[in-house]
Amino acid sequence: MKQLKFYGLGGQGVVTAAKTLSIAVSIYEDAYAVTIPAYGHERRGAPVYTDMVIDSEPIKTNCFVYVPDIVIVLDDSIIDKHKQVDVSKGKHKDTILVLNTGSEEMAKRYGERYGFRDIYYVNGTEVALRSIGHGIPNGSMLGALAKTGVVEIESVEEALKQVFKKAGDENGNAARSAYENTKKL
Numbered sequence: 001m002k003q004l005k006f007y008g009l010g011g012q013g014v015v016t017a018a019k020t021l022s023i024a025v026s027i028y029e030d031a032y033a034v035t036i037p038a039y040g041h042e043r044r045g046a047p048v049y050t051d052m053v054i055d056s057e058p059i060k061t062n063c064f065v066y067v068p069d070i071v072i073v074l075d076d077s078i079i080d081k082h083k084q085v086d087v088s089k090g091k092h093k094d095t096i097l098v099l100n101t102g103s104e105e106m107a108k109r110y111g112e113r114y115g116f117r118d119i120y121y122v123n124g125t126e127v128a129l130r131s132i133g134h135g136i137p138n139g140s141m142l143g144a145l146a147k148t149g150v151v152e153i154e155s156v157e158e159a160l161k162q163v164f165k166k167a168g169d170e171n172g173n174a175a176r177s178a179y180e181n182t183k184k185l
Helices: 014-028 104-114 124-132 138-146 153-181
Strands: 002-009 032-037 047-055 070-073 096-100 118-122
Touching (some): 002 014, 014 032, 096 104, 104 118, 124 138, 138 153
Parallel strands (some): 002 070, 096 118
Antiparallel strands (some): 002 047
16 A cells, blocks of 8 residues: 655645545555545635545545655745645555656755655656746656656556646656656655
């Protein structure tokens, strides 16, 4: 079982990213996934989070993730602008971070402050701007997440095509580009 926690800001597609990953895992990888969105604070620019569980066996619980194996952060400014949000809450010694940043220094700051085992990072917003014409990094960050091995990039691409229909190819391209450009600290 893998437990994931997505953090971002309203308007970045945090909930859509988790739902799309659920499709990638459950349809294209023959596994099971449960997405648990946290609604009530989803105004544009406000901190948002979503939880998700992936397993090879049916998932019999439907609750928030308290001990994440992977944390995905769609906006690196959370560390400075939203200090009440602790993206490391509940992490364990092997928790991995997937961070939307083009700055190795920012990735190191997250590592120093929060102590994640591994940090994968890519400028998902820039990739999204180039690929889909909008700075919405959800698809590109799913590509970065695929770099961790939790899901195959091909499954992510297919799920993005299914979810975004007309803009599916562009979102799939964003995921592939982010996958190919993701770095690991």
